[in-house]
Amino acid sequence: MSPELAASLIHFLGMMLLIASFWILTSSQIGACIRAYATHSFLLALITAVIAITNHVEHLLIPALLTLVLKTIVIPHVFFRIIRRLGIRKEVESYINIPFSLLLAVLLVFVSFYVTGNDKILKPVAFSEFIPLAVSTVFFGMLMMTTRKKAINQVLGLLLIENGLFLMAITMTFGMPLLVEMGIFFDVLVAVMIMGIFVFKIRDAFESIDADDMTVLKG
Amino acid sequence: MTIERVLLMPLIFAFLCLIPCPKRMTRLTFLTGAVLSAVGAWLFVFGISWSPRVFAFNGNLMMDSLSAVFVLLITSVGVLSAVYAGGYLFKEGDSSISPSRLRRYAFFFHLFLFTMLLTVLSNNLGVMWIAIEGTTLASAFLVNVDDKKSSIEAAWKYLILCSVGIALALFGIILVYYSAIAQAAAGENGLLLDWTFLLSKAKQLDPQVLRLAFIFILVGYGTKAGLAPFHSWLPDAHSQAPAPVSALLSGVLLSCATLGILRFHILTTVATGSAFSGTLLILFGVLSVAVATPFILEQKDYKRLLAYSSVEHMGLVAVGLGFGGVLGIYGALLHIVNHAFTKSLLFFSSGHLLYLFQTKEISKVKGIFRKNPFLGIVFFLGILAIAGMPPFSIFVSEFLILSAGFLAGKFVPCVILLALLALIFVGFLRHTNEMTFGVSEGPPVSERSFLMDGVLGLGLVVIFMMGFYIPGPFQRLLLEAGRVAGGVTV
Numbered sequence: 001m002s003p004e005l006a007a008s009l010i011h012f013l014g015m016m017l018l019i020a021s022f023w024i025l026t027s028s029q030i031g032a033c034i035r036a037y038a039t040h041s042f043l044l045a046l047i048t049a050v051i052a053i054t055n056h057v058e059h060l061l062i063p064a065l066l067t068l069v070l071k072t073i074v075i076p077h078v079f080f081r082i083i084r085r086l087g088i089r090k091e092v093e094s095y096i097n098i099p100f101s102l103l104l105a106v107l108l109v110f111v112s113f114y115v116t117g118n119d120k121i122l123k124p125v126a127f128s129e130f131i132p133l134a135v136s137t138v139f140f141g142m143l144m145m146t147t148r149k150k151a152i153n154q155v156l157g158l159l160l161i162e163n164g165l166f167l168m169a170i171t172m173t174f175g176m177p178l179l180v181e182m183g184i185f186f187d188v189l190v191a192v193m194i195m196g197i198f199v200f201k202i203r204d205a206f207e208s209i210d211a212d213d214m215t216v217l218k219g
Numbered sequence: 220m221t222i223e224r225v226l227l228m229p230l231i232f233a234f235l236c237l238i239p240c241p242k243r244m245t246r247l248t249f250l251t252g253a254v255l256s257a258v259g260a261w262l263f264v265f266g267i268s269w270s271p272r273v274f275a276f277n278g279n280l281m282m283d284s285l286s287a288v289f290v291l292l293i294t295s296v297g298v299l300s301a302v303y304a305g306g307y308l309f310k311e312g313d314s315s316i317s318p319s320r321l322r323r324y325a326f327f328f329h330l331f332l333f334t335m336l337l338t339v340l341s342n343n344l345g346v347m348w349i350a351i352e353g354t355t356l357a358s359a360f361l362v363n364v365d366d367k368k369s370s371i372e373a374a375w376k377y378l379i380l381c382s383v384g385i386a387l388a389l390f391g392i393i394l395v396y397y398s399a400i401a402q403a404a405a406g407e408n409g410l411l412l413d414w415t416f417l418l419s420k421a422k423q424l425d426p427q428v429l430r431l432a433f434i435f436i437l438v439g440y441g442t443k444a445g446l447a448p449f450h451s452w453l454p455d456a457h458s459q460a461p462a463p464v465s466a467l468l469s470g471v472l473l474s475c476a477t478l479g480i481l482r483f484h485i486l487t488t489v490a491t492g493s494a495f496s497g498t499l500l501i502l503f504g505v506l507s508v509a510v511a512t513p514f515i516l517e518q519k520d521y522k523r524l525l526a527y528s529s530v531e532h533m534g535l536v537a538v539g540l541g542f543g544g545v546l547g548i549y550g551a552l553l554h555i556v557n558h559a560f561t562k563s564l565l566f567f568s569s570g571h572l573l574y575l576f577q578t579k580e581i582s583k584v585k586g587i588f589r590k591n592p593f594l595g596i597v598f599f600l601g602i603l604a605i606a607g608m609p610p611f612s613i614f615v616s617e618f619l620i621l622s623a624g625f626l627a628g629k630f631v632p633c634v635i636l637l638a639l640l641a642l643i644f645v646g647f648l649r650h651t652n653e654m655t656f657g658v659s660e661g662p663p664v665s666e667r668s669f670l671m672d673g674v675l676g677l678g679l680v681v682i683f684m685m686g687f688y689i690p691g692p693f694q695r696l697l698l699e700a701g702r703v704a705g706g707v708t709v
Contacts, residue, residue, distance in 0.1 A: 138390075145383065154379055161386045168390065172397045177412060179279065180345030184389070187352045191382060194356050198363075198375055205368045214372040217455040 006054040013050065014129055017043045017167075018109070021140050024160060025105050026098050028091055030152065034079045037156055040137075041071035044163055047130070048170050057174045063181050067166070070185060075159065075192055082152065082196050086203055093149040093210070101147060105140060112136035130171040137164030151202055151209045155195045162188055222275035222282055225263050225290070226336055228256040233329035242318050246309045249325040253301030256332065257294035264290055265692055271699075274342070278413055281342030284699035289339035289471075289478055291693070292556060296470045296563050297332045299674050303567050304328070304463035306670035307574075308364075316364070324364060331357040331467065338475045344392050344482070345412045348385065351443060351479060354472060355381040362460040362468075373452075373459035380452040381443055388439025391483070394432035398424045414482055421489040433487040433496045436480060437503065443476035445533045446503045447510035454514075457526035458579065462570025465522065466563035469529045474555045477536055481704060484540060500541030505632050507534025508639050516646040520579045522569050524650060525562065528605055531643060532558045532613075538636065539620035540704070542627050549701040550619030556697075557612040557685055561604045564678035568598045571671065575664055581650050586659025597675045599655045604682050606647040607640055612685035 020043055023036040045068040052060035094101065112135035141161030145154050166184075169175055176184070199209055206213045232252025236245060264287045267273055273282045282290070308316060308324060316324075334353035341347040355378060363374035392412070399411040402423045410416040417424070442449040453473075457465045480500075487496040511531035518524040532554065539551030571594050576584045588595030604611035617640070624633040689697070 138386075142383070145379070151375065158379065158382055158386070161383065165386060165389050165393065169393045169396075172393060173400050176345050176393070176396060177343075177409065180343065180349065180412065183346065183349035187349055187356070190356050191352070191378075194359055195378060198359070198371065198378065201363070201366060201371050202375060205366065205371050211375070214375065216369045216372055217376075217459070 003054070006050065009050055010047070011129070013043055013047050014133055017047065018133055018136070021137055021160070022102070022105060024156070025140055025144060026102055028098060030083055030088075030092055030150070031080070033092060033153065033156060034076050034083075037079075037159060038072050038076040040160070040163060041067055041075075044167060045072060047167070048175075051170060051174070055174065059178055060170060060175050062178060063166075063170070063175055063185075066182075066185050070189060071159070071163070075189070078192060078196060079152070079156075082199060086152075086199070086209065088150075088203075088209060092153060095147045095149065101143065104143060108139040108143065109136045112139060128171070130167055134164045134168040134171065137161075137167060140164075149210045149212050151195075151199050151211050154211060155192065155199070158195075159188070159192070221263070222273060222280050222340055225256075225260050226280075226333060226340065228252070228259050229329045229333040229336065232256065233326050233333060236325035236329060237322055239319075239322070242309060242321060245318065245322050245325055246305055249328070250301055250305050252329055253298050253332075256329075257298045260290050260294040260336075264696075272415065278410065278415070279343040279346050280340050281413075281415060282340055283703050284696055285478070285481075285703045286339045287696055288552060288556070288700045289475065290336060291696075292474065292559050293332065293335050293339065293471050296467060296559050299563060299567075299678065300463040300466045300470075301328065302670055303466070303570065303674045304461075306668040306674075307463055307570050308461060310668070320364070324361065327357055327360045328464075331361060333357075335471060335475050339478055342414050343412045344395065344414055344417075347479060347482070348389055348392055351388075351440065351476060352382070352385050354475065355385065355443070358464070358468065358472065361464045362456050364461050364464075367459075370459040373455035377452045377456040380449075384439045384442025384449060386439070387435050387442075388479075391432040391435030391439060394428050394435065395424075395483075395486070398428040398432070401425065414486070417486055418489060421486055422492075424490045426491040426493075429487050429490045430495055433483055433499070436483045437496075437499055440476045440479040440483075441503060443473070444480060444537075445473050445476075445507075445530050446537060447507040447530060447534065450507065450510070450530045453530060454523045454526040457529065457566075458520060458522035462566050462573070465525075465569070466566040469526065469566060470559035470563040473529060473533050474536075474559060477533065477540075477555065480537075481540060485704060488543075494543070497541040497543050500537045501629065501632055502541075504534040504537030504539075504541060505635055507531065507537065508636060508643075512639050512642050512646070515643050516649075518646075518650065519581055521572065521581050521584065521650070521654070522566075522579050524581070524647075525565050525569060525605075528643070528647075529558075529562060532562070532605075535617060535620060535636070538632065539616075539623065542620065542623040542629060543705070544623050544627060545701060545705065546619055546626060547623030548704045549697060550616050550623055552697055552700055552704065553689075554613070554616035554620060557616050557682065558605075560678060560685070561601060561611070561613055561682045564597070564675065564682060565601045565605060567671070567674055567678065568594060568601060571675070572598070581654060584654045585657035587655050589659040589663060590661070591664050593672060594675070595655050597679055599651060600679060601682075602647050602651045606644045608644075610683070610686045612682050615686055 020040040027033045045064050048064035113132040116132045138161050141157045144157030203209050235248050334357050337350035359374050359378045363370040445453040484496045508531050511527045514527040536551045539547050607614050607617050
């Protein structure tokens with residue numbers, strides 16, 4: 001792959017990634033949200049693979065493959081099973097409406113470009129344009145966790161944060177050592193399973209999966 | 220014994236506990252597992268206490284005197300809590316828990332011990348992160364044992380808040396790794412996240428990146444350690460978990476996360492050559508004590524009272540570490556140990572209280588002393604100890620921490636802490652006076668569990684003894700650990 005082609009491919013993928021992040025944040029149906037997350041992870045896997053090939057760091061291909069298998073196929077599949085078995089209403093309920101979250105998201109993108117603009121501290125090993133994208137993905141994840149009512153959306157927010165950190169790790173350092181990277185994948189997978197079980201428990205006890213029904217404990 | 224075996228023991232017993240068999244057998248496996256893992260760990264720790272560092276698994280696992288202290292702590296409180304659980308959760312009667320649920324409980328209990336041991340024994344900071352996330356995942360099911368609304372809510376908050384916190388810590392680790400990569404020579408790639416390696420190269424790491432990393436680590440692991448203002452999961456999880464689990468969460472889980480912060484604190488201090496991380500620790504420590512104080516004064520639920528007291532004590536530990544110096548660090552480590560034993564004793568007695576009075580409300584618990592004199596004595600003495608009354612051990616370590624502060628010339632935080640500690644003392648006495656000595660309704664209770672009362676008695680002896688006398692080998696280990704925490708490179 002020639003450097004110019006690689007650079008424009010990376011530009012393109014980066015843009016798509018940002019669009020996918022917006023898609024997760026603005027979709028009004030849980031199903032669409034999960035599909036957007038799968039797309040986001042798919043793009044992440046592609047970016048990882050491109051970085052691995054252009055910079056000749058072959059060990060990065062393993063995390064890329066794992067991202068493809070786990071985050072693009074397995075985890076979304078688990079989510080779809082959960083929502084089918086829960087039989088919940090499909091709309092995403094939020095404390096703030098979608099146009100306003102879109103506005104906040106745009107602001108957050110600006111903020112992430114601003115805070116990472118000082119490249120004296122952080123000089124990434126690979127394409128530096130991904131640093132603000134990674135930071136904004138983390139921000140989006142947090143926004144999602146704080147504004148969404150359903151427990152399942154909070155889990156998606158957490159996964160989005162994790163995606164952002166993964167992108168951060170591969171662009172700044174070509175990924176953590178393989179042992180650590182595998183451990184993180186394992187943890188994420190187990191976390192999704194356990195949170196999935198808890199979503200069912202919440203449904204059984206509260207007869208809904210709205211996290212704002214959980215107000216027993218105070219003080 | 221080797222490090223691998225110390226770690227394998229609880230893991231093996233976790234799976235053994237899953238074997239479907241009668242309740243008695245599960246209980247036997249569960250207790251044997253806890254005792255054997257503890258004895259194995261103790262033999263290992265005291266067998267090698269002369270060599271400074273022991274490595275295993277390609278240097279990813281490491282035990283120095285600092286982690287040795289935590290291994291002892293985890294296994295000791297683990298045994299106490301397992302024995303207590305043997306009486307508390309495995310009791311027969313109409314409120315008994317189904318065998319399959321108990322097997323799952325026993326499984327996660329041992330798994331929880333395993334992840335905590337892995338946390339303190341990992342040299343690779345990434346592995347440590349994985350282990351800390353593992354502690355959250357393993358203990359979420361322990362917090363929710365009864366599937367009640369409130370327990371599920373507590374477990375959910377615990378899962379979500381700690382996972383987000385830990386995600387931030389991961390960002391800090393990425394930054395540290397990034398700063399190491401810039402300085403790496405060829406062939407060192409596998410070592411770059413090893414704490415020992417980073418410490419030996421600390422002077423060459425970019426101090427600015429490390430400062431940034433420490434902030435993320437402090438927020439991330441601080442969530443897990445219960446430092447204010449990231450502590451909001453803590454009172455919920457501690458109050459809803461069954462007594463033996465609360466004891467483990469409060470006594471050792473918080474301390475394990477503190478060890479995570481401490482490792483980075485050592486690294487940052489050596490790398491930047493400044494008191495940056497120490498100052499932050501003092502700031503968040505004092506804030507934690509300050510935030511906990513009003514909640515302790517106005518608390519209505521005795522388990523939440525104990526939980527907020529954990530926030531306070533973790534704050535004190537952070538302050539001690541921040542003050543630094545031999546005295547401050549030794550005091551903080553001793554405080555971790557003392558708090559672990561005292562607080563687990565109190566949570567165990569809260570299990571008794573819940574059984575006797577069937578409520579967690581302070582105002583509905585009256586006259587423990589009349590109802591069960593033994594419990595009354597243990598509970599009241601435990602409260603005096605946790606509030607910092609001499610001659611109990613907590614007083615000694617609080618005294619050491621504050622003296623370190625005065626010696627370091629940090630008068631403002633010390634004076635604030637003294638005032639807050641006095642308020643907390645008053646708060647504790649106000650709540651527990653009526654609880655212990657009030658007039659009780661109903662006759663005295665004679666029903667006893669030998670196991671559970673034994674744990675309370677033993678705990679009381681330990682916290683009383685630690686106030687006067689720390690056994691020689693343990694004292695040596697603590698001093699050695701203080702030296703490691705002081706950033707002395709071996």
